[in-house]
Amino acid sequence: MGSVSIWHWLIVLAVICLPLVFAFRQAPAGPNRFGPAPGRPMGLYDAVESFFRNYVTFSGRASRSEFWYAYLFLFITTVAISLADQNGIVGSLWSLGTLLPAFAIAARRLHDINRSGWLQLLSWLPPIGFIVLLVWWCTPPRDAAANDGDAQGVATPPGGLSLNQLEVIERLARLKDSGAISAEEFEAEKRKLLGGPSVRALD
Numbered sequence: 001m002g003s004v005s006i007w008h009w010l011i012v013l014a015v016i017c018l019p020l021v022f023a024f025r026q027a028p029a030g031p032n033r034f035g036p037a038p039g040r041p042m043g044l045y046d047a048v049e050s051f052f053r054n055y056v057t058f059s060g061r062a063s064r065s066e067f068w069y070a071y072l073f074l075f076i077t078t079v080a081i082s083l084a085d086q087n088g089i090v091g092s093l094w095s096l097g098t099l100l101p102a103f104a105i106a107a108r109r110l111h112d113i114n115r116s117g118w119l120q121l122l123s124w125l126p127p128i129g130f131i132v133l134l135v136w137w138c139t140p141p142r143d144a145a146a147n148d149g150d151a152q153g154v155a156t157p158p159g160g161l162s163l164n165q166l167e168v169i170e171r172l173a174r175l176k177d178s179g180a181i182s183a184e185e186f187e188a189e190k191r192k193l194l195g196g197p198s199v200r201a202l203d
Helices: 006-023 044-054 065-086 088-096 098-110 117-124 126-136 142-146 163-178 185-193
Strands: none
Touching: 006 117, 006 126, 044 065, 044 098, 065 088, 065 098, 065 126, 088 098, 098 117, 098 126, 117 126, 163 185
16 A cells, blocks of 8 residues: 555546536536427437438537437447457447547537536546446436426426427527518417427427
8 A cells, every 4th residue: 555656546536536526516507508409309210310410510419319329329330340340440440430420429418418518528537437427318308307397496487388388489489580480370380389288398
């Protein structure tokens, strides 16, 4: 024990404590700062297509289904290539080619819970940092969590409307103001929204 310097202990404490500091730090309250929630939940094909289409897109958000299906595809293909490629050249090229989109979708998944994409650097502080990221990647989107009202410190909107309904109405209003839809279409869609069932929280 005498040969272990104070610097070694500081490194150990940093690896353990630094991820915990970010883990217990709450995401910013209020609307998601990275934009509206992504669309419908994705299947495997859609997730893989989005993975490559947004090759270096670090902005925006990615749902849990988009993220986990993409990583399932990466895992299966990496294992298959490793088994078939004896000298490792194809596997190295595949890993290099999918490195940027893997970082990009991980950043967008963190955006979906209103956290910075830079926090994926916690994976460099294993095992605590990786466990924290794994929990975040499994966390529901921030907009859906906000529908719990007081559980996230966000008041329920007045008039019996859900937050998603208000978001859709605001989106329709912006389309009307931009001229993309007419005032009559706006009113028809608004009546349909308010008269129908509540908008389901998107994953």
